[in-house]
Amino acid sequence: MPFSEVQGAVQAIQRWLDEPPGEAFVRQCIVLRLLQAAGFDIWNPDEVHPEETNVTGNRADFLIRRGRGRFALELKGMGTSLQARDYQQALNYAVSVGTRWAIVTNGRVWLVLDERRDGDWEAKIALRVEMGQEGDTFASDLAALLDPAVWERDHFAQAVEGVQQRQQQRKDEARIRRDKKPIVEEIRQFYGISTFELAADAASKMGRITEAERDVLLGKGASAPQPDPPEAITFSYAPAGARATALFFPSLSLWIVKAGSTARREVKAYAAAIGRRREKLLQAGILVDDGRVLTYQRDVEYRTPSAAAGDVAGGSKNGWDVWHDTLGRPAQHHRSE
Structure with missing residues (x-):
């Protein structure tokens, strides 16, 4: 978002x-x-x-x-x-x-x-x-x-529903601040508690407010602003006999080949660097060879689409050309100028 x-x-x-x-x-x-x-x-x-x-x-x-x-x-x-x-x-x-x-x-x-x-x-x-x-x-x-x-x-219907839920959450939290803040202030003054945070914690332990209401009063409610997760674009690549899925995070210049993706077993004779990298992944148990394909056991990060495509194909590939999004467009379509 x-x-x-x-x-x-x-x-x-x-x-x-x-x-x-x-x-x-x-x-x-x-x-x-x-x-x-x-x-x-x-x-x-x-x-x-x-x-x-x-x-x-x-x-x-x-x-x-x-x-x-x-x-x-x-x-x-x-x-x-x-x-x-x-x-x-x-x-x-x-x-x-x-x-x-x-x-x-x-x-x-x-x-x-x-x-x-x-x-x-x-x-x-x-x-x-x-x-x-x-x-x-x-x-x-x-x-x-x-x-x-x-x-x-x-997916707009889901987006509308999500905003509706957040708006209702804000209304609920505004009501809690209106109704429960005076209770905390009363306890703070009566017992001479030094901070509002300590008074809110005391009010919760005394059963005057709930823990959820305490969190709202302390700015920890569900509608509190959350950092934006980086946006990801989903891609796939299917060289002969294998199929891989990758996420591309443009803001991070990061590619992640997802666990469950498969790669070809064969490595081209000219691709010694890919062979060495593959061997390390196999030794670490990140790739598993079942005799037909190599399967990623967990997500693997790459700094370029070509490095990711090379490991999947077992040979040098232009990742901007071979990875395609869910609409069939090459990764080049999403490349920054």
């Missing part, structure tokens, strides 16, 4: 955001910036397709496409109240291009609409996120919703 990039973009927008901007500003300075920060190629019309009335007569400001997923995106000026016709227009367009999802935004408020929900347009609002949310929760929520990897796998 590209949280840090979205977080930086949100903070930059908030520095200049004063008077509510019109639709043109919302489009260029907020929405496109956030789409790009999330990882979409805003200059590629196959991915971020600008407004166009389709053959059914429906239109939206953008059709966003990535892999198996797509959604209609309808924009309004920040000073404009969102109306029923805006939601209906976005939903009509979404349905006409074969998706259940639409997002309507004025830059500050982002509403996710799900055509499959029963009822009128208000009932079809699956989720609401707003730039005024506490701390970095808006950036976190929006990054989860706009994550291109989510759309590529068509």
